[in-house]
Amino acid sequence: MPTPWTAVMQLVEEGKIDLDVDVNTYLKNFKIPDTYPGQPVTMRHLLTHTAGFEDTSLRMTWGDVESLISIQEYCAENIPARIYPPGRLSLYSNYGATLAAVVVEDVSGVPFDQYLQSRIFTPLGMDQTNLRQDLPPEFASRLxxxxxxxxxxxLPAEDYILTVGPAGSISSTAPDMAKFLIAHLQNGTYGNATILLPETANLMHSWAFSVDPRVSGMCLGFYEQYYNGRRTIGHGGDTDTFHSELCLLPDEQAGFFVSSNSAGGRGVRDELFAAFMDHYYPGEPVVLPEPDPSASARLQQYAGTYEMNRHNYARFERYIGLPSPITITATLEGTLRMVSSDGTVEYIEGESGIFFPADGSRPVKGNIVFHTAPDGSVEYFAYTNVPVMVYSRLPWFMTADFQDNLKTAAAIILGTVLLWPLLFLFRHTHAIPEPFNPKTARIARWCSGIAALILIMFVYILLPWITGNEGILGTYIQTREIPGTLTAVLTVPVIAAILAIATVAFAVLAWKEKYWTIPHRVHYTIIAIALVAMLWWVHVNRLWAFCL
Structure with a gap:
């Protein structure tokens, strides 16, 4: 919900925060790394989700209220990698929202929950609204x-505690949220209370950033959507079992708020919003152009595998939280076919390169557009009503199919090191003399053999076991502790990497010094290449102990 952003804009209004100043200017207890020199993260970047932070779920949830860390501690200890220069792309960040709340604390000198209570909730009469995780009894009994x-x-789901409270932990009622909604519809005023001046509210509600002119924009804390030709601004909120949406229609002076308490509520929320808009603000019927079969060859430029850019990039969390890929193909009929975890949808190209669902539907997330790089290659696609993320096109070597095939092929090749002891036993059994080789040649085989076998064990035994262990992963995700077992397992590829470096060096030496026969040298070289390939797969998935 846009409550933390409203708090930020109050301090902007008072001249205490400048939207375009480095946030490190305001942070008292820690600093955001200068990953892109001369391009600091500003409050405007946080409000528009363009700071460039990777997504992370680590320590967002916590085991119990008693040991819950503060938002200051959370933000200081869990700074995500900056994967894009600020202002380049939108990428929704719960960390960014929580960081904005930390700035409010540091600038105002008041704990964030108390700030919201005194500056927003109490003035608006939202006496049934609270940000605290340890709710007072009168609230907790009705939660x-x-x-x-x-x-x-x-079945009732297990409750969990959020460390990123400002990003999604408000407990409220529909009447209270209506007061907040009306205050924004009336440019900061509700009854006798004023939480924002009209010019500040207008600034907050205005377009501020978009990844593409054809995609709805980010405002300052709100985001735009267009449905049935009407501009809406709002903000959603999701946990595993709660799904909410606050939506304003500024020109119509209308608003909409819905919240559900079940895992399947996301779809219900979108359907209810669409029904509300279709009933009160119906649009014109969708008129689709006829698909053009002759365009099939041209549409091939959009074909490929895409991946939502909102995920983790730099840590082990990448492996356990990678989003499902989306595959787009061009059909002979002149349409694009999208296959994702949500099903299959066909799209027809309309004006301005906008692709519409071929069935004539109007999904809440909108249509799709493709963005091209300066060299003309397709860089990503976006939904026209989802300004908070894009779907990046993957190079062929980063697709799941290639990665899986590479891993399998490398494992098969590495498994052939077992032929060496079998060959030794065969010679020993049949009294065949062992060809003379120097000690370094024997060490070379030991290095590559151990590296190969421990990598196979890591990939096919240890990794599935550790990622399927809810206790170990739960400790890693929800506490400050990094389980020793997890560290030990992810140290295995580090050891294998050291042995692989030695193997590559020994492969060069083997050809130089003419160890073994030529077929044996070729085999050893292939083993070295397979080790490098498997370790590249490990690196792509951040399966190193130093990535925890």
Missing amino acids: TKGYKFAHSEN
């Missing part, structure tokens, strides 16, 4: 539970 459908019934 709804989240539900998940299992075994043919809805």
